[in-house]
Amino acid sequence: xxxxxxxxxxxxxxxxxxxxxxxxxxxxAILDTAVSFKEISTRSIKxxxxxxxxxxxxxxxxxSTRTRTSFEIAAKRLSADTVNLAIAASSAVKGETLIDTxxxxxxxxxxxxxxxxxxxxxxxxxxxxxxxxxxNAGDGLHEHPTQGLLDLLTVWEAKGRLHDLKVAIVGDIxxxxxxxxxxxxxxxxxxxxxxxxxxxxxPPYLPDLGVEVSYSLPEAVRGADVIMMLRLQxxxxxxxxxxxxxxYSRFFGLNQGHLALARPEALVMHPGPLNRGVEIxxxxxxxxxxVILQQVTxxxxxxxxxxxxxxxxxxxxxxx
Amino acid sequence: xxxxxxxxxxxxxxxxxxxRRDLLIIDGRLAALVAPGTLPPEGRQVVDLTGxxxxxxxxxxxxxxxxxxxxxxxxxxxxxxxxxxxGFTAVACMPNTLPVNDSATVTRYILEKxxxxxxxxxxxxxxxxxxxxxxxxxxxxxxxxxxxxxxxxDGKPVANSQLMRRALEYARTFDLPVISHSExxxxxxxxxxxxxxxxxxxxxxxxxxxxxxxxxxRDIELARLxxxxxxxxxxxxxxxxxxxxxxxxxxxxxxxxxxxxxxSLTHEAVRGFNTNAKMSPPLRxxxxxxxxxxxxxxxTLDCIATDHAPHSVLEKEVEFDRAANGVIxxxxxxxxxxxxxxxxxxTLAQLITKLSxxxxxxxGVPGGTLQVGAPADITVIDLQxxxxxxxxxxxxxxxxxxxxxRNLTGxxxxxxVDGKILYRDNENFSR
Ligand SMILES: [Zn+2]
Numbered sequence: 066x067x068x069x070x071x072x073x074x075x076x077x078x079x080x081x082x083x084x085x086x087x088x089x090x091x092x093x094a095i096l097d098t099a100v101s102f103k104e105i106s107t108r109s110i111k112x113x114x115x116x117x118x119x120x121x122x123x124x125x126x127x128x129s130t131r132t133r134t135s136f137e138i139a140a141k142r143l144s145a146d147t148v149n150l151a152i153a154a155s156s157a158v159k160g161e162t163l164i165d166t167x168x169x170x171x172x173x174x175x176x177x178x179x180x181x182x183x184x185x186x187x188x189x190x191x192x193x194x195x196x197x198x199x200x201n202a203g204d205g206l207h208e209h210p211t212q213g214l215l216d217l218l219t220v221w222e223a224k225g226r227l228h229d230l231k232v233a234i235v236g237d238i239x240x241x242x243x244x245x246x247x248x249x250x251x252x253x254x255x256x257x258x259x260x261x262x263x264x265x266x267x268p269p270y271l272p273d274l275g276v277e278v279s280y281s282l283p284e285a286v287r288g289a290d291v292i293m294m295l296r297l298q299x300x301x302x303x304x305x306x307x308x309x310x311x312x313y314s315r316f317f318g319l320n321q322g323h324l325a326l327a328r329p330e331a332l333v334m335h336p337g338p339l340n341r342g343v344e345i346x347x348x349x350x351x352x353x354x355x356v357i358l359q360q361v362t363x364x365x366x367x368x369x370x371x372x373x374x375x376x377x378x379x380x381x382x383x384x385x
Numbered sequence: 386x387x388x389x390x391x392x393x394x395x396x397x398x399x400x401x402x403x404x405r406r407d408l409l410i411i412d413g414r415l416a417a418l419v420a421p422g423t424l425p426p427e428g429r430q431v432v433d434l435t436g437x438x439x440x441x442x443x444x445x446x447x448x449x450x451x452x453x454x455x456x457x458x459x460x461x462x463x464x465x466x467x468x469x470x471x472g473f474t475a476v477a478c479m480p481n482t483l484p485v486n487d488s489a490t491v492t493r494y495i496l497e498k499x500x501x502x503x504x505x506x507x508x509x510x511x512x513x514x515x516x517x518x519x520x521x522x523x524x525x526x527x528x529x530x531x532x533x534x535x536x537x538x539d540g541k542p543v544a545n546s547q548l549m550r551r552a553l554e555y556a557r558t559f560d561l562p563v564i565s566h567s568e569x570x571x572x573x574x575x576x577x578x579x580x581x582x583x584x585x586x587x588x589x590x591x592x593x594x595x596x597x598x599x600x601x602x603r604d605i606e607l608a609r610l611x612x613x614x615x616x617x618x619x620x621x622x623x624x625x626x627x628x629x630x631x632x633x634x635x636x637x638x639x640x641x642x643x644x645x646x647x648x649s650l651t652h653e654a655v656r657g658f659n660t661n662a663k664m665s666p667p668l669r670x671x672x673x674x675x676x677x678x679x680x681x682x683x684x685t686l687d688c689i690a691t692d693h694a695p696h697s698v699l700e701k702e703v704e705f706d707r708a709a710n711g712v713i714x715x716x717x718x719x720x721x722x723x724x725x726x727x728x729x730x731x732t733l734a735q736l737i738t739k740l741s742x743x744x745x746x747x748x749g750v751p752g753g754t755l756q757v758g759a760p761a762d763i764t765v766i767d768l769q770x771x772x773x774x775x776x777x778x779x780x781x782x783x784x785x786x787x788x789x790x791r792n793l794t795g796x797x798x799x800x801x802v803d804g805k806i807l808y809r810d811n812e813n814f815s816r
Contacts, residue, residue: 085586162703184704185588186658205706207588242588268591270582 076374080192080199083208084249092253096218098370098378099363105142106365116145116376119176123149124166125202126182131337132202132212135361136179139368148175167191177375180204185242198375206240212336213246215367217254219360220291223332228255231328233285235317236295236344237266237306243336244295248276261285262317265306282317289327293334294319294344310343320346324354332356387411388804389424393434393765397441398734399742399754408439410761413803418757432806434765437798437813440737441753442474442762445715446744447539447564447618447642447690450476450507452498453491454483459695459782461495464715465504467693467781469808471715472797474762475506476693477748479539480517487512487523489531496532505802506762508534508750510564513552517541520548522555529559534748537564539618540665540710544570546603553613562614562640562747567600567625568666577706579652579667587655589705594673597666598624605632608639616747617641619692621666623676630685640747641680642688645721646712646787648677654787660701660708661787664694678730687743689736691718695783713786716779720793723768727794733768761804767813768795 076094084092105113121140123133133149140147152166161169163182170178177198180188185205192199203209221227232251238244238260251258252275259277260267261284271278279285286292297313307313324331333345333355341347350357388410395406395418407424409417417424445468451459459467461478468476478495480486486495492509499507511533515521518541525536536556543549543565556563573596578584580591601617605628608615617629620643629641646664651671654662662668680686694711701708722740725731731739741764742753752762774791776784800808 164702182704184706186705189658190704205588206590245586245588268585269580270585273582274585 078375080188081210081371081375082188082192082199082201084210084213084246084253085208087253089253089255092214092217092250095214095367095370095374096221098374099214099218099366102369102373103363103366105369106362111142112144113142114144115373116140116143119145119376120174121145121147121177121179121372122170122175123147123179123202124170124181125149125151126180126187127203129181129203131361132181135364136202136368139365140372142365143369143372145372163187163190164194167195171195171197177372200371200375203242205242206245207242208246209242210246211364211368211371212243213250214371215360215363216247216293216334216336217250218363218367219334219356220332222359222363223356224290227251230256230290231288232256232258232291232293233261233289234258234293234295235261235282235285235319236297237301238262238271238295239266239268240298240301241295247293248274252276259285259289263307282319283323283326286319286323286331287326289331291332291334292319292327296336296338297340297344299340299343314343318342318344318346319349321348321352324349330354334360337361387429389426389429389431390434390439390763391431392421393437393439395439395755396733396737397755398738399441400756402755403734408755408763410804413761413805415755415757415759415761418755432799438766438768439755440764440766441741441755442800442802443472443719443740443764444475444744444748444750444752445473445691445693445718446477446688446748447644448476448478448693448715449481449695449711450478450495451482451695453494457782458697461498461507462502462504463780463782464693464695465499465502465507467713467715467779468505469800470780470797471717472719472764472766472800473505473715474764474800474802475508475750475752476715477508477510477534477744479510479537480512481540485512485517486510487515487517489524489527492528492531492533504807508748510535510537510539512536513538513543513563514548519543519545522548522551525555525559525561529561533561534750535562535564535616537566537618539564539566542566542568542570542600546607549604550607550611553607553611553615557611557613560749562616564616564618565600565604566618567597567604569596569599572596572599577663578655579669581652581670583652583655587658589655592667594622594624594669597622598628601625601628605629605637605639608632609637612638615639619644619647619666619690620677620680620686621647621669621673623673626676626680626685630680630683633685640687641685642690643677643681643686644690644692645714645718648674648681648725649721650787658705659787660703660705661712661785663705663708663710664692664712665710678725681725681739682730687739687747689718689722689739690744691715695781696785697783701785711785713779713781713783715781717774717786717788717793719766720772720774720796721788723795724793761801763801764797765799766795767798767810770794770796770798770812772796
């Protein structure tokens with residue numbers, strides 16, 4: 066892997082809300098920091114005192130055990146105190162407003178609030194009003210920046226670069242915050258992105274984001290360095306997006322045959338959880354080219370880096 | 386009591402007049418319109434309007450006053466004050482109150498409250514269907530007798546085409562115009578802003594321009610079928626302008642309005658998840674703005690109406706998806722519209738016509754003229770006055786304007802209804 070010499074200090078923000086607004090240098094700084102944190106997770110005592118005395122709150126309005134757990138492990142490995150709040154969407158409708166909830170939490174003086182919400186822009190609403198840092202752990206259809214960052218880290222580790230790659234993202238782009246963050250991330254780092262799926266799942270104006278659009282999975286993966294399959298939300302069946310799972314998997318499910326069209330060392334990625342046999346064949350998910358579990362491992366490292374950098378990156382010695 | 390307004394430049398497109406004149410008002414009516422200095426001041430209250438423009442009172446044919454039912458957002462009294470401060474002498478108020486104005490009782494209640502407020506004229510618009518639920522016709526005959534001037538299910542577009550046909554036919558029976566909020570809700574689905582690059586980037590569900598255009602086309606074909614008077618509310622897309630232009634050229638009885646936000650802002654205003662830029666129909670693109678301006682210039686769009694839609698922080702300081710649709714507009718409409726004159730898109734006479742005579746004609750209400758004998762509903766405008774929009778200064782109860790902080794030139798200096806001064810700007814009349 067190339068080292069860029071980018072310093073952690075080139076990321077100085079109060080909040081991490083999306084990848085759209087980050088520069089190449091900022092993204093690189095987060096990835097560099099994540100690499101240095103990865104080693105901690107391989108120790109027998111997986112803990113450093115870097116964020117001792119800091120309080121991190123996870124505020125999840127949408128259930129997501131894996132993302133929340135990943136953030137929590139990241140915070141704990143840096144010795145931060147963590148509090149997890151899960152708020153059922155149904156109670157949020159009747160109960161206090163998002164702003165009231167957040168202001169109450171802030172009154173307890175947390176350093177970072179990590180929020181997952183089913184509405185786009187909810188983290189931005191908090192970030193505008195709170196003094197503490199806000200991390201977007203996924204907002205509506207908008208962005209999931211730490212997912213985008215862990216995907217970038219995974220590709221960087223495997224390919225040694227993030228520029229001049231062909232990245233195919235396949236599936237329900239319209240409803241995917243993972244796709245949006247990855248489009249911004251890979252474009253900013255200098256790679257080419259092609260998205261594919263049925264037109265019902267490809268919103269208009271995608272070319273204006275600088276991506277190529279295809280309605281054919283084989284066409285999209287031809288010559289690709291990275292194939293990223295999106296999770297199909299099964300409840301979309303019968304909502305006019307596609308007729309049946311059977312037909313969807315026939316035309317947009319990745320199988321072994323497709324891999325022959327891609328570059329020989331092409332990576333297969335998936336943000337999880339998998340619908341085996343729908344968007345991805347089991348033998349591909351478990352195959353040699355799959356980096357799906359590395360993505361999960363890198364999730365912790367990237368989130369450690371984000372929490373560390375948002376805290377000001379003060380105890381610089383600990384990161385090394 | 387006689388009131389002499391002297392020294393102003395009188396602009397009255399209804400009589401092709403643009404000259405300095407003095408106006409004499411006796412018992413709330415225009416008694417004389419004469420060369421400056423002709424009438425002696427003795428025994429009369431005199432107001433010097435030198436340097437100011439004197440026009441027929443502005444009429445906003447699309448206002449939401451929120452009373453009855455949501456008085457925390459606006460009342461007939463506060464809405465009336467906001468209207469007067471914005472230069473309006475009359476407003477037509479939409480029926481989506483609580484309860485919906487689908488009966489003469491509600492219309493009479495509104496008129497009674499308006500009389501108590503002693504403000505601008507208030508013209509109730511009655512619901513097309515009972516409860517605006519889109520199923521059963523409301524009582525148009527009763528409503529007309531009670532004082533309703535038009536019919537609309539604004540905010541709750543009529544989905545059933547057969548009901549729309551019957552509504553147009555039944556409305557024609559009582560010579561009432563139907564004001565259509567034209568929107569195909571199945572295409573809007575759960576969209577919250579214009580479908581375009583910005584919605585894609587923000588991850589907000591989009592409302593395609595076609596959601597409006599499909600419905601505008603349907604309503605126009607039904608107007609052709611029934612011969613009824615159709616008025617299309619808040620036109621926001623280039624396609625709608627084109628459809629209306631074609632319909633007018635074919636002689637269909639259709640008129641249309643747009644709102645200042647549709648020629649002053651684009652969907653870019655939503656960036657940052659700004660809920661004050663959320664309304665229905667949504668802000669569109671640069672190309673749509675250009676088409677709206679062209680539609681105003683060539684007469685395809687007859688009126689500028691505010692779609693003043695007050696909401697409190699309870700509805701606006703929330704997640705974008707949850708935020709209510711609507712922006713207030715009574716106190717910014719004139720300033721924003723004058724920009725069209727400054728840009729050379731409309732003449733001043735054309736603009737004033739779209740803000741007074743045209744809405745009066747469509748609604749069949751008095752106004753839009755300074756003819757001797759007409760009620761003295763007058764708007765005095767300071768065309769040169771630079772000002773900065775400050776929502777804290779608004780008379781409206783609500784603050785949901787996307788124009789806060791905007792620099793504008795020109796605003797109402799004085800507003801008179803029935804010869805009574807309802808509003809005067811102290812900057813102009815400090816003497
Ligand atoms: Zn409407």
